[in-house]
Amino acid sequence: MNPLYRKRNPSNCWYLLLSGLLILILLSPAAQGYAQAQGPGEPQQVTAFNDDLPCGFSETEKLHSTLTFYNVGAAGGETYSQAIYTDQTYTYDMMNDTCEITGTREIVGTFSGGPNGIITFPTPNDFFNISTCQVVEGKTIDCIKSYEDDTWHFILTIQNPEVFQATTVTAEYIYNTYGIRVEDSVGDSKGTAKSWTDHELSLLNDVLKEIPSEFLKEISLTRIIRSGARIAPDGTTKPNTYGTYYPCDAQTDPDCSGASTAIRVFDAANSPNGYFHDADKEFRSTILHEIIHAYVRHNDNGAVYTNPLESPRFQNWVDATKKNPAESDQLYVHQNGWGWYTPPGGWKYFGDPGNLPPTDYSLTNPEEDMAESAMLYVYDPGGLRAKSPARYNYIRDYLFGGAEYDNGKQK
Amino acid sequence: MTTANKNDQRTLLLIIGVALIILLSACHLLSPGSKADEDGSARNDTNTVTNNEPGSSIPGGQAECLPGIVVGKTTQTEVVSLLGEPESTLDQSDGSVMLYPSAIKGQFVSILIQNQIVTYVSVPIGEDDSIKWSIIMEQFGQPDFTAYSQYQQSAMTYVFTQQGLAFIVDESMDVVFVKECFVPMNLEDYLKTWGASLPSEDPYNK
Numbered sequence: 001m002n003p004l005y006r007k008r009n010p011s012n013c014w015y016l017l018l019s020g021l022l023i024l025i026l027l028s029p030a031a032q033g034y035a036q037a038q039g040p041g042e043p044q045q046v047t048a049f050n051d052d053l054p055c056g057f058s059e060t061e062k063l064h065s066t067l068t069f070y071n072v073g074a075a076g077g078e079t080y081s082q083a084i085y086t087d088q089t090y091t092y093d094m095m096n097d098t099c100e101i102t103g104t105r106e107i108v109g110t111f112s113g114g115p116n117g118i119i120t121f122p123t124p125n126d127f128f129n130i131s132t133c134q135v136v137e138g139k140t141i142d143c144i145k146s147y148e149d150d151t152w153h154f155i156l157t158i159q160n161p162e163v164f165q166a167t168t169v170t171a172e173y174i175y176n177t178y179g180i181r182v183e184d185s186v187g188d189s190k191g192t193a194k195s196w197t198d199h200e201l202s203l204l205n206d207v208l209k210e211i212p213s214e215f216l217k218e219i220s221l222t223r224i225i226r227s228g229a230r231i232a233p234d235g236t237t238k239p240n241t242y243g244t245y246y247p248c249d250a251q252t253d254p255d256c257s258g259a260s261t262a263i264r265v266f267d268a269a270n271s272p273n274g275y276f277h278d279a280d281k282e283f284r285s286t287i288l289h290e291i292i293h294a295y296v297r298h299n300d301n302g303a304v305y306t307n308p309l310e311s312p313r314f315q316n317w318v319d320a321t322k323k324n325p326a327e328s329d330q331l332y333v334h335q336n337g338w339g340w341y342t343p344p345g346g347w348k349y350f351g352d353p354g355n356l357p358p359t360d361y362s363l364t365n366p367e368e369d370m371a372e373s374a375m376l377y378v379y380d381p382g383g384l385r386a387k388s389p390a391r392y393n394y395i396r397d398y399l400f401g402g403a404e405y406d407n408g409k410q411k
Numbered sequence: 412m413t414t415a416n417k418n419d420q421r422t423l424l425l426i427i428g429v430a431l432i433i434l435l436s437a438c439h440l441l442s443p444g445s446k447a448d449e450d451g452s453a454r455n456d457t458n459t460v461t462n463n464e465p466g467s468s469i470p471g472g473q474a475e476c477l478p479g480i481v482v483g484k485t486t487q488t489e490v491v492s493l494l495g496e497p498e499s500t501l502d503q504s505d506g507s508v509m510l511y512p513s514a515i516k517g518q519f520v521s522i523l524i525q526n527q528i529v530t531y532v533s534v535p536i537g538e539d540d541s542i543k544w545s546i547i548m549e550q551f552g553q554p555d556f557t558a559y560s561q562y563q564q565s566a567m568t569y570v571f572t573q574q575g576l577a578f579i580v581d582e583s584m585d586v587v588f589v590k591e592c593f594v595p596m597n598l599e600d601y602l603k604t605w606g607a608s609l610p611s612e613d614p615y616n617k
Contacts, residue, residue, distance in 0.1 A: 242617035250585035306586045342533040344608030346561045
């Protein structure tokens with residue numbers, strides 16, 4: 001038979017067609033595991049005003065002031081951090097009780113982000129200093145003016161409070177606001193398939209918006225992936241694993257540059273069977289726990305520490321949690337805090353009874369101690385303070401820049 | 412003609428290039444320890460004790476984990492003469508552990524002494540002297556025994572009982588954290604001794 005005129009085999013034709021379709025499906029964004037963006041999510045400008053500011057001692061003349069900023073603030077990156085306060089300058093004639101508007105002035109500050117964020121202005125900025133303004137539930141803004149030792153408040157009303165009330169947090173919103181990609185898992189060697197729900201995305205946002213923006217800059221994390229169950233390195237499925245931080249995938253990122261850093265959140269995190277006996281809190285706290293691992297692994301050179309024991313943040317934690325922190329030596333053989341004992345190879349903790357790792361799981365190793373302690377710092381601060389004031393103080397001062405929490409929200 | 416000659420030359424160069432790549436690959440496959448030898452030269456300064464030869468020489472069938480120290484043969488006195496006095500010695504029920512500073516702050520090279528003889532050596536591997544797990548696998552093949560590790564999440568312990576070697580590894584990162592040496596033995600004996608204390612379940616769930 002002339003090969004040029006060989007009869008076409010219909011099954012081959014279908015095979016080719018199906019193969020082509022399969023390739024197209026595999027190359028599609030959905031198959032890559034990207035959660036689809038939906039609904040609102042872009043950073044939006046907020047405008048607030050007050051038309052009732054006094055002009056000198058005038059009973060009739062009032063001044064106009066405005067505040068403009070982005071709803072996501074510094075949490076969404078430097079681009080969205082600026083807040084601009086504008087009001088009117090004036091001269092007041094006390095003899096005639098008249099007020100003359102002479103112009104406008106601007107004061108530029110920084111907004112932390114979110115419906116309860118804080119605007120901070122550099123001082124001194126005026127005869128009457130404006131130091132801070134607190135956004136209250138995304139509806140009003142409580143600003144503080146001061147003159148010498150006297151302070152007083154004035155309230156601005158937010159014209160578009162709906163920008164703080166996005167009903168649906170999307171993957172796109174998380175990426176635009178925090179620079180972290182949110183992905184569904186289609187099932188791979190590290191976890192079974194699962195997708196984020198809207199509620200879980202909202203819980204993720206709850207965690208991220210309460211973390212100080214400066215802290216978020218200090219973590220190595222590019223993706224947060226939702227998976228059903230963890231698959232361990234030996235191939236077994238681990239349905240009781242809550243979450244995992246992966247600092248590096250050598251197959252895609254052989255130099256461990258930080259590009260493959262990822263957190264996986266598993267189904268076990270979404271159950272009321274953990275420390276808090278509250279599914280939502282368990283889910284939030286698991287994410288925060290894994291973020292602490294991302295903090296430990298962060299290397300200032302942009303890469304990650306493949307071995308957390310080499311991270312100065314890990315080493316500082318081990319020093320800080322010693323029974324006797326004043327001891328300058330590193331010798332765990334003095335039974336002073338955390339040590340790796342080999343053979344046979346295991347972590348042991350010798351500590352002050354008044355400053356112990358706060359959960360059973362935190363006794364697993366020093367890095368878990370740090371992640372669990374920070375988790376309690378945010379979601380059960382009273383519990384952490386009672387079990388280990390030293391841990392509470394260290395996290396407040398060295399991790400979260402002084403920010404303190406009440407049930408997951410910054411005070 | 413000139414064009415034809417140039418084309419011929421290009422084809423020849425291409426063939427030579429491909430042949431060179433094949434030869435280089437073949438040479439690399441035939442000497443799997445070569446990369447490790449480049450990266451893993453032993454360092455022994457005044458402050459730390461390290462040995463990064465992933466395969467290690469195996470004189471007399473016994474693993475040499477640190478330069479000059481052979482498990483099952485080297486005596487405590489010889490260790491002191493080779494490495495100096497330990498930073499500290501930890502007495503255990505089954506012997507004493509001599510501790511020397513390692514490349515990682517707060518972690519120690521541990522040398523277990525039983526009846527005056529070295530029976531176990533554990534060496535933490537620093538990032539500067541990192542060993543790739545894939546290189547070890549190329550050299551030794553599949554391990555005889557695998558267990559979880561308490562070292563950190565996702566870490567596993569891979570054991571080559573016949574070679575008297577164990578490695579604590581994160582396979583997804585292709586990184587060896589700790590290299591350990593013991594007197595070579597069969598799997599059954601290993602499971603009764605050193606292997607008995609390794610976790611059979613993953614100690615980490617988040």
